[in-house]
Amino acid sequence: MTQPAEDPLVAKAFDSKKHEELARAIENLSSDEAAFFLHKLERAIRKRKIQLTGYLVAMGAWLITMVLSLLYFGTQNGFVGWVFVVPFGCVGAILYGFGRWAERVARVPPGPPAKSTAVAPPKAVAKETP
Secondary structure, eight states: OOOOOOOHHHHHHTOGGGHHHHHHHHHTSOHHHHHHHHHHHHHHHHHHHHHHHHHHHHHHHHHHHHHHHHHHHHHOOSOOGGGGTHHHHHHHHHHHHHHHHHHHHHTOOOSSOOOOOOOOOOOOOOOOOO
């Protein structure tokens, strides 16, 4: 599955060296384009927050499961080396879940389109013949 490319204008928002260029580009946008850009930027920020949260949760889960694995390993007799695979399986599952969630958030379409102020032409009325 190919990853959707991030909008280059949104990517500039995360590069501190390109903030001035981004500000000049935003000034040239119409109000509808600016609202669309803001929506895309909010989605990108939310996606990155979810990913960062996933990394932190995965690190915490790895630490806890590794300590539990060490405790189990120290208290059991025989081969229990498999317990050291469990922390990495947990980390993989957590990162996968948060990654799927972040991608789903990034794909949310913008809100309902703005209402048009144009007047629709009147419908033709068929005349009945007696």
